[in-house]
Amino acid sequence: DVKVTQSSRYLVKRTGEKVFLECVQDMDHENMFWYRQDPGLGLRLIYFSYDVKMKEKGDIPEGYSVSREKKERFSLILESASTNQTSMYLCASRGRGGSLDNEQFFGPGTRLTVL
Amino acid sequence: AQSVAQPEDQVNVAEGNPLTVKCTYSVSGNPYLFWYVQYPNRGLQFLLKYITGDNLVKGSYGFEAEFNKSQTSFHLKKPSALVSDSALYFCAVSGNTPLVFGKGTRLSVIA
Numbered sequence: 023d024v025k026v027t028q029s030s031r032y033l034v035k036r037t038g039e040k041v042f043l044e045c046v047q048d049m050d051h052e053n054m055f056w057y058r059q060d061p062g063l064g065l066r067l068i069y070f071s072y073d074v075k076m077k078e079k080g081d082i083p084e085g086y087s088v089s090r091e092k093k094e095r096f097s098l099i100l101e102s103a104s105t106n107q108t109s110m111y112l113c114a115s116r117g118r119g120g121s122l123d124n125e126q127f128f129g130p131g132t133r134l135t136v137l
Numbered sequence: 138a139q140s141v142a143q144p145e146d147q148v149n150v151a152e153g154n155p156l157t158v159k160c161t162y163s164v165s166g167n168p169y170l171f172w173y174v175q176y177p178n179r180g181l182q183f184l185l186k187y188i189t190g191d192n193l194v195k196g197s198y199g200f201e202a203e204f205n206k207s208q209t210s211f212h213l214k215k216p217s218a219l220v221s222d223s224a225l226y227f228c229a230v231s232g233n234t235p236l237v238f239g240k241g242t243r244l245s246v247i248a
Contacts, residue, residue, distance in 0.1 A: 026180070055235060062146075064227065064240035065181075080235070112180060125171060126236060128180035 025049070026129035028113055034135045041100040043132050045113030053116040054096035055126065056080075056088065058109040065112065071096055103136045110134075139164040141230050143239035150218045151247050158213040158242045160228030169231040170211040172202055175241075176224045184226075187211060198222070218246045 029044035047054065053072055057065040057080075067080030069088040077088050085107060089097045096115075100107055110133050114126040140163045150156045162168055169188055173181040185196025192204045202213045211228060223246045228239040 053235075057238075062240060065238040067235055067237075070235055114181075125183040125186055127183070128173075130178075130180045 026113055026115055026127050028111075028129040028132050030132050031130060032133050032135075034137065035100075035103050036137055037104060039100075039103050039136075041103050041134065041136075043098040043100075043111055043113075043134070045096045045098070045115075045129055046094050047096075047115040047127070048094065049115065049117060049127075050093065051115040051117040051127075052093070053126075054090065055114040055116070056086075056096065056098045057112045057114065058082070059112055059131070060109050068098065103134075105136050108134060108136045139168075139230050139234065139237050141228050141237055141239035143226075143228055143242045145242050146240075147243045147245065149245045149247060152220055153217050156215050156218040156222070156244065156246070158226050158228075158244060160211045160213065160239060161209050162211060162228070162230040163209065164230050170202075170204060171229040171231070171236065172196065172200070172211075172213050173227045173229065173238075174224050175227065181227065184213070218244075220246050220248050222246050 026047045035041050055070040056068040059065050066082050071077050071090045087099045110131050112131045113129040116124050116126045142161045171186045172184040175181050185194050187194045187204045195201045200215050225241050227241050229236040
């Protein structure tokens with residue numbers, strides 16, 4: 023089974039702090055994604071990556087950056103956390119290159135609270 | 138641009154009754170359609186997908202979904218609901234970009 027792990031289930035940070043959310047997948051998938059989930063808004067795509075050192079902006083990239091130095095790891099960075107970034111963050115991966123008919127596999131999520 | 142609509146925020150159904158969770162989509166070209174389920178404090182789990190072929194797709198836990206091209210719909214169904222089916226359900230579509238998700242429908246199955 024594909025396993026996607028996220029570094030923390032719950033995280034509490036202060037406004038202005040730099041925050042790192044880590045995601046690791048163990049199935050050699052090329053594609054990795056970061057979403058945030060908010061009640062009533064569903065999942066919104068922040069950033070994604072099709073390959074190592076490659077990144078693409080999603081629908082809501084403002085205030086975030088990403089890093090993909092190794093194929094299995096995709097990091098989401100909040101340069102200066104703000105209260106409106108309090109949310110559930112979900113990482114996902116998908117295999118087989120650019121094939122869009124493959125399902126995405128999700129990690130358990132990180133619930134981030136910014137005070 | 139592609140989009141997904143789940144018109145119901147909440148669906149309530151009695152245990153043993155059939156359930157339907159609705160989804161309509163908009164995409165240019167052929168759609169790839171997915172259903173995911175999220176149990177409390179868990180990530181999303183894949184249920185089923187439509188890529189091509191038979192319009193009725195069967196998936197995990199006894200769920201199925203019917204692709205209707207003329208109505209641009211992909212409703213999720215189950216003949217007999219279980220209390221354990223209570224969860225948040227997401228429909229998603231992929232045309233030529235990463236998955237776009239609907240806002241989710243919370244299903245409550247009442248014993």
